[in-house]
Amino acid sequence: MENECRKTPLYDAHVKAGGKMIDFYGWLLPVQYSSILKEHENVRTRAGLFDVSHMGEIEVSGSDAFEFLQYMLTNDITARPGKAVYSPMCYADGGTVDDLIVYKQSENSFLLVVNASNTDKDFQWLQDNRKGNVDIKNRSDEYAQIALQGPEAENILRSLATAADAQDVLSGMKFYRYVNEIKIGDVKVMLSRTGYTGEDGFELYCRPDDALKLWDMLCDKGAAFGLMPAGLGARDTLRLEAGLPLYGQELSETISPVMAGLGRFVKPGKGDFIGREALVSQLEGNMSHMLAGFGMIDRAIPRTGYEVYHDGRKVGHVTSGGFFPTLKKNMGIALVEVSCAGEGTDLEVLVRDRKYAARTVKLPFYKR
Amino acid sequence: MEIYEGMKFTKEHEWAREEGGKVYIGISDYAQNALGDIVYVELPETGKKVKAGDPISVVESVKTASDIYSPVSGTVSGVNEALADSPELLNEDPYENYIAVIDPDDLSELEDLMDEEEYREFCSREE
Numbered sequence: 001m002e003n004e005c006r007k008t009p010l011y012d013a014h015v016k017a018g019g020k021m022i023d024f025y026g027w028l029l030p031v032q033y034s035s036i037l038k039e040h041e042n043v044r045t046r047a048g049l050f051d052v053s054h055m056g057e058i059e060v061s062g063s064d065a066f067e068f069l070q071y072m073l074t075n076d077i078t079a080r081p082g083k084a085v086y087s088p089m090c091y092a093d094g095g096t097v098d099d100l101i102v103y104k105q106s107e108n109s110f111l112l113v114v115n116a117s118n119t120d121k122d123f124q125w126l127q128d129n130r131k132g133n134v135d136i137k138n139r140s141d142e143y144a145q146i147a148l149q150g151p152e153a154e155n156i157l158r159s160l161a162t163a164a165d166a167q168d169v170l171s172g173m174k175f176y177r178y179v180n181e182i183k184i185g186d187v188k189v190m191l192s193r194t195g196y197t198g199e200d201g202f203e204l205y206c207r208p209d210d211a212l213k214l215w216d217m218l219c220d221k222g223a224a225f226g227l228m229p230a231g232l233g234a235r236d237t238l239r240l241e242a243g244l245p246l247y248g249q250e251l252s253e254t255i256s257p258v259m260a261g262l263g264r265f266v267k268p269g270k271g272d273f274i275g276r277e278a279l280v281s282q283l284e285g286n287m288s289h290m291l292a293g294f295g296m297i298d299r300a301i302p303r304t305g306y307e308v309y310h311d312g313r314k315v316g317h318v319t320s321g322g323f324f325p326t327l328k329k330n331m332g333i334a335l336v337e338v339s340c341a342g343e344g345t346d347l348e349v350l351v352r353d354r355k356y357a358a359r360t361v362k363l364p365f366y367k368r
Numbered sequence: 369m370e371i372y373e374g375m376k377f378t379k380e381h382e383w384a385r386e387e388g389g390k391v392y393i394g395i396s397d398y399a400q401n402a403l404g405d406i407v408y409v410e411l412p413e414t415g416k417k418v419k420a421g422d423p424i425s426v427v428e429s430v431k432t433a434s435d436i437y438s439p440v441s442g443t444v445s446g447v448n449e450a451l452a453d454s455p456e457l458l459n460e461d462p463y464e465n466y467i468a469v470i471d472p473d474d475l476s477e478l479e480d481l482m483d484e485e486e487y488r489e490f491c492s493r494e495e
Contacts, residue, residue, distance in 0.1 A: 036430045037405040233404070233431055301408050301428050323407040323430060330408075352410075352426065 008053035009144050009211040017229055025117040027054040029232055036233035040325040043197055043238055044368075046226030047150030049218055050235055052203070053211065056119030057139045061109035064132030069102065069110055072129060074257060074279060076270040077102050077110070084176050084192055088265055089122065090275030094256035094282060098122050099247055101194060103178055111139070115247045129274065144211035148218060149201030149238075151368075152225040157191075157202060159221050160184050175200070187214045196235065198242025198366055240333070241324045243293060243364030249304060249319045250291060250333060258282035259290045259335070261363065285338075289316060292341040293363040295331045298356035300349065302332040307350040308358075310340045318349060324365060331365055372463060376439065376481035379490065383463065384439035384478060391440050391478070392466040395427060398491045400462045403429040409451040409458065412468055416444045420477055425467050427458065439481055442472040 005028040014021065019030030029051065032039060042048055060069055069077055075087035081104070089097040098118040103111045114122045123138045130136060148156060157170055166182055169191075173179070178192035187210045195201035206214050219227065236246070245251050250260050257266055258279050266279045281287075296302060302321030307314055321332020332349075340347065343362050348355040376384045381399035385392045400406065410426040418424050418438040425436040446469035451457060457465040472478075482490060 031431070032404060035405050037407075237430060299408075300410075301433065303433065323428075325430070 006054075008051055009208045010051045010053065010146075010215050013212060013215055014051065014229070019229070019231060022232070024054065024232055027116060029054060030229070032231040032233045033229050036231070036237060037325050039228060039230035039234035040237050042226065042228045043150045043199055043230055043234060044326050045151065046228075047148060047152040047156055047201075047222060048197075048230035048234065049215070049222065049227055050147040050149065050230050051145075051215070052147050052235075053144040053208070054116035055140075055145050056114040056116055056122065057143045057205075058112045058114060058119070058123055058126065059105075059109065059137045059139045060112060060126065060134060061137075062132070062134040063108055064134050065108050065110055068130070068132055068134045069112075070270060071131075071273050072126060073100075073102070074266040074273060074275060076267040077104075078270070079104070082177050082179065084178050084194055086176075086265060088251065088257035088262060089125070090256065090273075090279065091253065092274055092278065094258065094275045094278030095253040096247070096251040096256060096260075097125050097253075099245065099251055099257070099262075101192075103180075103190070103192065105180060113145075118247060142207065143205050144208045144214075146204045146206070146211065146215060146218065147195055147197075147201060148204065148222075148227075149195045149197040149230075150199050150227075152222075152227065153199075153201040156218065156222045156225050156227060157184065159225075160217060184214060185217045187217070189214065196244055197238035198244065198364065199238075199368055236320075237322065237325055240320050240322065241326055241364075241366040243333070243366070246320060255291070255319075255335060256282060256287075259287055261291050287338060289335050290338050290341045291319065291333050291363075292336050292345070292360045293331065293333055293365060294347055294349075294358045294360045295329055295365075296349065296356060296358045298358075299330070300351040300354075300356040301330045302334075302349045302351070302358070308334045308336055309348040309350065309355060310336070310345065315340045315347070321349075326366055331361070333363070375463070375484060376478050377484070377487035377490070378437065378439050378481055380437050382436060382439050384481060385466075386472075386475060386478060389472075389475070390445065391442065391470045391472045391475070393424070393436075393439055393468055393470060394466045395436060395458060395462055396487070396491075397462050398494070399427075399434075400459050403427060403432065403434060405430045406455045406458045409455045409467065411447040411449075411451060412444045414444050414446060418442065418444065418470070427455075427467075436467060438470065440470055440472045440477045441474065442470040445469050445471040
């Protein structure tokens with residue numbers, strides 16, 4: 001396994017910290033260090049540090065880059081300076097290519113941060129649809145990414161961002177804001193107040209050569225604030241509890257952003273874009289299935305792929321589910337027929353050939 | 369972690385221990401460690417008849433659901449009810465906390481299982 005898998009610059013640090021390494025879409029990453037439950041809890045109450053260097057970075061530049069991205073993405077990327085934009089990227093039929101975050105680096109240059117497993121596919125899709133004066137580069141090898149998440153995240157950064165202007169930057173930085181360059185200790189990073197946990201937090205992008213230094217520095221300074229490294233296991237339970245979609249489960253070639261309840265990131269008013277017609281039709285209610293959050297009433301754990309029934313009839317399947325550590329309940333998200341997606345609908349989930357009662361609930365499950 | 373005298377092990381990482389003609393079964397330390405945080409145990413119903421190697425229970429961790437197979441043939445005569453509300457007991461002490469008690473059809477089936485030394489050797493090859 002190790003020979004085929006790629007290592008992030010932080011691989012040795014994970015092993016040293018007792019990380020249980022697994023193959024995650026071709027990357028060797030820690031699924032946990034000590035316990036998923038403990039790491040989850042620590043992010044909710046103090047802070048956790050995640051290596052997300054496997055994420056992809058694609059740079060789109062050129063005098064037509066803005067127009068090109070407006071055509072490729074469903075959200076409107078016209079944003080005030082320093083504001084990151086989350087957007088799905090869709091096929092003509094509304095199916096999802098990927099979901100990503102757009103950072104404007106300069107007037108004619110944008111950085112798209114994409115799912116690791118989709119990087120090559122996204123790059124190809126952008127290339128295949130390229131028009132005008134646009135240059136597309138896969139910059140993934142030039143970035144490491146560390147996510148610092150949890151209520152203590154800002155305090156930890158403050159203890160490291162010693163320059164006066166850096167303190168000012170942090171003070172004025174709201175959720176989904178970013179700065180292209182700031183020094184954390186003596187490491188230059190792109191800093192974004194974003195994350196995938198449902199908590200306050202930051203994502204730090206740096207050169208791979210600086211990653212270990214940055215990681216160690218955050219671990220050292222963060223210890224006093226209760227910071228612990230956290231693995232992919234906690235990353236998944238945290239994002240699911242916060243109702244955040246995972247590509248391949250809540251979004252896919254057959255699950256559009258509108259079906260996934262992400263209609264607010266589809267902006268037909270901005271002009272033409274790939275998937276516009278199909279998505280507008282879905283926004284008007286023309287779709288058979290959509291996602292719904294649910295909680296188990298009977299004692300059983302719903303998991304990805306389990307069948308979902310209503311009045312004895314199969315109406316869909318679980319996209320993600322499990323034991324929710326903060327809420328201490330068995331819950332999940334299911335793709336179901338639209339008529340069953342309303343809040344308070346009685347469902348049954350098939351677990352090992354037996355049906356267990358569940359009921360739909362409003363998303364997100366957890367809100368800080 | 370203490371392994372009890374005379375404890376036997378399966379290749380699926382269950383343990384079995386005979387006491388007063390009954391066979392207590394559970395999962396090994398290796399198993400609980402591989403599963404991670406255990407959040408649910410589906411206990412068998414008492415009176416259920418099982419053959420050696422039949423699924424008898426399901427242990428679910430945060431990440432996955434894992435079938436537990438009966439090390440011996442017989443009838444389920446009791447379960448560890450404490451696991452219903454505190455499944456984490458299997459992480460905390462997997463040898464003290466059994467899952468079920470079997471009234472065995474044939475105690476000699478235990479002889480087919482690995483003893484402690486063989487099991488340690490087996491686990492080291494699994495790494």
